[in-house]
Amino acid sequence: MQPHLPRNVHFVPAHPVAGTEQSGPEAGFAELFQGRWCILTPPEATAPDAVERVRAFWEGLGAQVEIMAADHHDLVLAITSHVPHLIAYNIVGTAAHLEQVTQSEVMKFAAGGFRDFTRIAASDPTMWRDVFLHNKDAVLEMLGRFTEDLTALQRAIRWSEGDALFDLFTRTRAIRRGIIEAGQETAAPDFGRTHAVDPSA
């Protein structure tokens, strides 16, 4: 953008980290940004009052604002959003193409954990293709960390290293507690899904 802007116009990129798997104006709702974080990545030369005006705009919508460098934003989003989306898309793709287990079985028994992944794997394909093409470096770096750790976990399973598994599975609980305490997640079990599902309805 920068080279195309007149001198008296300031460009303050903002990324609200909020939303659902649905897209477009109809998918919005009044509380969409309430309590969520919005990241601003103003270039160094940006006028402070332009940044403050954008901050006030997002705070007016109920969001909390954090300012960081654009390349740091790309790393933060790679691990908190892009790689999670990639592995969700991937597990759903893997499950759909097995010889031993049918698609019908995958759908029936999805309540064992799989179905949570299908939510973000139902996000807009065009937007997510472009995310991966444009944040390639940060995604590949974080994906490398993920697969390195997954390989270690695979090895622990193969060699029956129960303590290593138990240690990881215990530490990950603390992260969830932190996210709930930060107001970014509901503490209701199973996301508080309505449990009285009538399959004949």
Add this chain to the structure above:
Amino acid sequence: MQPHLPRNVHFVPAHPVAGTEQSGPEAGFAELFQGRWCILTPPEATAPDAVERVRAFWEGLGAQVEIMAADHHDLVLAITSHVPHLIAYNIVGTAAHLEQVTQSEVMKFAAGGFRDFTRIAASDPTMWRDVFLHNKDAVLEMLGRFTEDLTALQRAIRWSEGDALFDLFTRTRAIRRGIIEAGQETAAPDFGRTHAVDPSA
């Protein structure tokens, strides 16, 4: 079990595919099995009326019953439950140990997708350690398929193969629709999470 049973006692293993990330009797609720599937894996010699009695028990709780061989059950659960749990535990572990991104940042910006993974990564560590130790072969097989597909996806990103990404991201949507139509998931966006979160509450 089998060698220890008197001749007039029948052992009919049953696995209800239902539950939340919470454990123990207090985590139960009346509709827990409503519309969910319960898998029975009776050994071949089991008396049919013993199987029917167990089926009636689960159907009485509101579940739907499917009968399959125990080794097929292990494969089905590996892809629909065990590998999803493993990669959820893994991404949460990876995110917690980065130099470039702080834990505080991971928690703040978790709404970008990451937080969904933390739910199942908050499941009981003892039970899940034992699941991986006892279903090792099926888990390693399905995990091999997952990482093979993920490597292909990583390569597509590195070489900017946008069409390959778009195709996968489109196909995965159909699986989610199937799960919703099978009554195993809510169609509400973002799981119908309550959206008016007050972080100061």
